[in-house]
Amino acid sequence: xxxxxxxxxxxxxxxxxxxxxxxxxxxxxxxxxxxxxxxxxxxxxxxxxxxxxxxxxxxxxxxxxxxxxxxxxxxxxxxxxxxxxxxxxxxxxxxxxxxxxxxxxxxxxxxxxxxxxxxxxxxxxxxxxxxxxxxxxxxxxxxxxxxxxxxxxxxxxxxxxxxxxxxxxxxxxxxxxxxxxxxxxxxxxxxxxxxxxxxxxxxxxxxxxxxxxxxxxxxxxxxxxxxxxxxxxxxxxxxxxxxxxxxxxxxxxxxxxxxxxxxxxxxx
Amino acid sequence: xxxxxxxxxxxxxxxxxxxxxxxxxxxxxxxxxxxxxxxxxxxxxxxxxxxxxxxxxxxxxxxxxxxxxxxxxxxxxxxxxxxxxxxxxxxxxxxxxxxxxxxxxxxxxxxxxxxxxxxxxxxxxxxxxxxxxxxxxxxxxxxxxxxxxxxxxxxxxxxxxxxxxxxxxxxxxxxxxxxxxxxxxxxxxxxxxxxxxxxxxxxxxxxxxxxxxxxxxxxxxxxxxxxxxxxxxxxxxxxxxxxxxxxxxxxxxxxxxxxxxxxxxxxxxxxxxxxxxxxxxxxx
Numbered sequence: 001x002x003x004x005x006x007x008x009x010x011x012x013x014x015x016x017x018x019x020x021x022x023x024x025x026x027x028x029x030x031x032x033x034x035x036x037x038x039x040x041x042x043x044x045x046x047x048x049x050x051x052x053x054x055x056x057x058x059x060x061x062x063x064x065x066x067x068x069x070x071x072x073x074x075x076x077x078x079x080x081x082x083x084x085x086x087x088x089x090x091x092x093x094x095x096x097x098x099x100x101x102x103x104x105x106x107x108x109x110x111x112x113x114x115x116x117x118x119x120x121x122x123x124x125x126x127x128x129x130x131x132x133x134x135x136x137x138x139x140x141x142x143x144x145x146x147x148x149x150x151x152x153x154x155x156x157x158x159x160x161x162x163x164x165x166x167x168x169x170x171x172x173x174x175x176x177x178x179x180x181x182x183x184x185x186x187x188x189x190x191x192x193x194x195x196x197x198x199x200x201x202x203x204x205x206x207x208x209x210x211x212x213x214x215x216x217x218x219x220x221x222x223x224x225x226x227x228x229x230x231x232x233x234x235x236x237x238x239x240x241x242x243x244x245x246x247x248x249x250x251x252x253x254x255x256x257x258x259x260x261x262x263x264x265x266x267x268x
Numbered sequence: 269x270x271x272x273x274x275x276x277x278x279x280x281x282x283x284x285x286x287x288x289x290x291x292x293x294x295x296x297x298x299x300x301x302x303x304x305x306x307x308x309x310x311x312x313x314x315x316x317x318x319x320x321x322x323x324x325x326x327x328x329x330x331x332x333x334x335x336x337x338x339x340x341x342x343x344x345x346x347x348x349x350x351x352x353x354x355x356x357x358x359x360x361x362x363x364x365x366x367x368x369x370x371x372x373x374x375x376x377x378x379x380x381x382x383x384x385x386x387x388x389x390x391x392x393x394x395x396x397x398x399x400x401x402x403x404x405x406x407x408x409x410x411x412x413x414x415x416x417x418x419x420x421x422x423x424x425x426x427x428x429x430x431x432x433x434x435x436x437x438x439x440x441x442x443x444x445x446x447x448x449x450x451x452x453x454x455x456x457x458x459x460x461x462x463x464x465x466x467x468x469x470x471x472x473x474x475x476x477x478x479x480x481x482x483x484x485x486x487x488x489x490x491x492x493x494x495x496x497x498x499x500x501x502x503x504x505x506x507x508x509x510x511x512x513x514x515x516x517x518x519x520x521x522x523x524x525x526x527x528x529x530x531x532x533x534x535x536x537x538x539x540x541x542x543x544x545x546x547x548x549x550x551x552x
Contacts, residue, residue: 071455116456
């Protein structure tokens with residue numbers, strides 16, 4: 001059984017946890033056999049944190065995100081999102097989701113894609129938050145409001161997807177390998193911009209990746225999952241100087257950290 | 269092209285020699301405009317050479333006029349009998365367009381039902397496939413017996429012939445949404461009709477137009493086949509009359525009139541497609 005609680009940094013942090021999983025198990029049925037995607041997962045994530053999920057393919061990283069987003073119902077265990085059931089959190093628009101593929105609607109311009117959450121499901125629940133225009137500016141796309149998705153590069157499409165997920169000021173942002181399909185240069189730049197967005201919005205981010213460097217650079221903690229069945233292997237705190245800049249990747253400290261993560265990954 | 273432009277710009281940005289860059293650019297532009305002319309001229313040249321071949325074959329082998337006319341006779345006939353051709357084209361146009369509208373409307377409606385009620389699709393799709401497998405020339409007499417000798421059976425045949433490709437394409441289009449797009453809609457708590465309106469319907473439009481382009485041509489075929497069986501007017505009736513009278517010039521003129529309308533109908537739908545579907549890059 002693998003279970004762990006993330007350390008609470010200050011005693012003043014009495015808020016409800018952003019995400020709380022207790023003994024969550026997810027099984028998928030198939031005619032041949034029963035697949036256990038997640039096995040007895042427990043962890044708590046406080047609000048405002050940035051957790052990266054790292055693990056080999058098939059360890060259930062994406063499944064874990066989908067359990068939090070109320071896309072997949074757990075077979076056993078309990079999930080609380082901001083103290084509510086996931087379905088409630090979803091209905092209150094507490095969750096923004098960014099997929100690996102930008103999933104933009106190709107017939108809509110950038111700004112109209114960002115507006116989508118206003119037009120379905122009863123619109124954005126929280127009246128506050130940034131406007132679609134402000135969100136595009138936040139992700140560095142001012143001036144591109146009326147560009148169509150096929151006119152944008154892969155990195156720019158992913159920025160639009162992030163802006164869309166941030167509409168309505170969700171307290172939690174779930175990201176499923178959002179930069180996995182991008183080249184390294186674009187990925188590095190978007191990593192920095194995501195950290196900027198995180199600092200600006202104060203949202204809680206749960207970020208799935210299979211890049212060790214991305215996991216260490218972005219996360220304040222790295223949740224390492226082992227595969228077959230997916231279970232928590234270890235939670236590694238990342239104590240790097242703040243605010244993070246790409247140059248720290250060249251430091252010996254970062255190299256040692258990445259080596260440490262790689263060593264754990266090999267036992268997953 | 270962008271690379272060429274970038275290269276030229278880089279050279280031009282440097283101090284002299286500017287002339288060399290300008291020369292390269294002029295040459296490139298000339299090559300481009302020549303390529304553009306070729307794209308327009310070569311199809312015309314191809315058509316003209318085939319027309320010439322037709323004319324030469326008729327002349328050289330002394331083909332009798334009741335077997336096949338020479339091209340210039342067809343052209344003269346089209347001028348002389350313009351009234352007859354147009355008065356017979358009109359019913360065919362009405363039948364084809366009405367059948368097109370009716371068949372596609374029913375196909376789209378049923379596709380929407382199939383996508384939302386899988387059980388309906390499972391129950392009725394095999395029957396639709398079965399009916400579609402009956403050749404149109406076999407279906408036509410049945411419909412004439414059922415609907416009489418007026419325009420109704422022709423419209424029905426045109427509609428039936430349009431129906432199947434549109435149904436199949438529309439079902440495919442409405443289901444051609446990525447699982448992630450569905451997950452996105454779920455996370456946004458979108459209702460079923462919102463998913464239909466904002467996601468399924470727009471996704472299906474390019475698929476629909478592929479089917480409509482097929483239907484534009486086949487609806488004319490359906491109307492003409494309908495007119496073969498017991499009709500006094502229409503392109504189909506005129507084809508039968510001209511054939512029985514060994515009037516090959518009129519036969520060819522009628523066929524050309526019918527296909528001209530068919531091409532025009534197709535091009536209209538393609539133009540509509542380009543207006544409606546701007547997010548999918550079209551091949552030139």
